[in-house]
Amino acid sequence: MIADVDSPWRAELVAGLEAAEPALRITDNGNEVCRALEEVAHPPRIIVVGQQLRGIGGLEALHQADRTLAFEKKERPQWPTRTVSLITDVRSDAELLDLYRRRGATHFIYRDDSMEKTVNALLANLRPAARALVRMDATVTIGGKSLSGAVYDLSVTGAQLVLASFSGASMPAVGSVMPLLLQFHDNKLKCKAEVRGLTAKNASQGQRLVLGLQFLALSAKDIDMVETMIRDAAEEFDMANSDSVLAFRGDL
Numbered sequence: 626m627i628a629d630v631d632s633p634w635r636a637e638l639v640a641g642l643e644a645a646e647p648a649l650r651i652t653d654n655g656n657e658v659c660r661a662l663e664e665v666a667h668p669p670r671i672i673v674v675g676q677q678l679r680g681i682g683g684l685e686a687l688h689q690a691d692r693t694l695a696f697e698k699k700e701r702p703q704w705p706t707r708t709v710s711l712i713t714d715v716r717s718d719a720e721l722l723d724l725y726r727r728r729g730a731t732h733f734i735y736r737d738d739s740m741e742k743t744v745n746a747l748l749a750n751l752r753p754a755a756r757a758l759v760r761m762d763a764t765v766t767i768g769g770k771s772l773s774g775a776v777y778d779l780s781v782t783g784a785q786l787v788l789a790s791f792s793g794a795s796m797p798a799v800g801s802v803m804p805l806l807l808q809f810h811d812n813k814l815k816c817k818a819e820v821r822g823l824t825a826k827n828a829s830q831g832q833r834l835v836l837g838l839q840f841l842a843l844s845a846k847d848i849d850m851v852e853t854m855i856r857d858a859a860e861e862f863d864m865a866n867s868d869s870v871l872a873f874r875g876d877l
């Protein structure tokens with residue numbers, strides 16, 4: 626479903642998606658969005674939500690649908706079964722993006738991005754790459770300053786990077802591109818990465834910034850390196866968990 630005001634931008638988006646999703650529903654009515662969001666058994670795979678809709682706005686539709694599902698004791702379909710992409714211009718306000726996620730948005734798209742990039746991102750959300758839970762060191766350069774962090778979620782297309790040290794002045798914007806260095810033991814990967822997600826998390830040791838990163842223009846050699854790092858880090862992660870379980874049993 627594409628829910629947005631009638632415009633050349635919407636027409637171009639529909640044309641780009643119809644080849645892969647020919648049964649698109651097109652609307653500019655917020656009440657129709659609300660009903661689509663309440664579908665649980667067979668939800669639309671893609672719901673693109675604009676904010677200036679007839680009837681009720683996009684954010685209100687998200688809110689009302691969530692209330693209805695809670696009242697009926699139903700759970701909203703999770704990504705990647707369904708993706709809810711909110712059209713917004715917010716790129717660096719992590720708290721506001723988190724609010725949108727709590728309302729039900731799973732991804733964000735921007736009218737000033739190229740249409741090719743927007744269509745590819747929407748379709749890629751339906752075919753997520755295999756991911757591995759890992760723990761490896763990473764360094765990212767934001768505003769000319771190198772910040773150290775850790776990657777806990779890695780695939781050949783991107784990673785989730787957790788930064789412990791950041792300030793409002795160094796807050797990156799969704800869509801910004803930055804140098805990234807991943808390191809696991811003797812293996813290193815240098816590449817460019819684009820910020821596709823931005824989340825602020827409260828942890829026991831203070832606030833953390835979580836960046837959803839998409840790798841840009843990886844060579845075949847780079848992809849091989851990522852796969853090697855995933856395999857080695859995942860094996861070490863599993864081994865550490867196994868050792869913890871054995872130690873716990875030994876204390877019983």
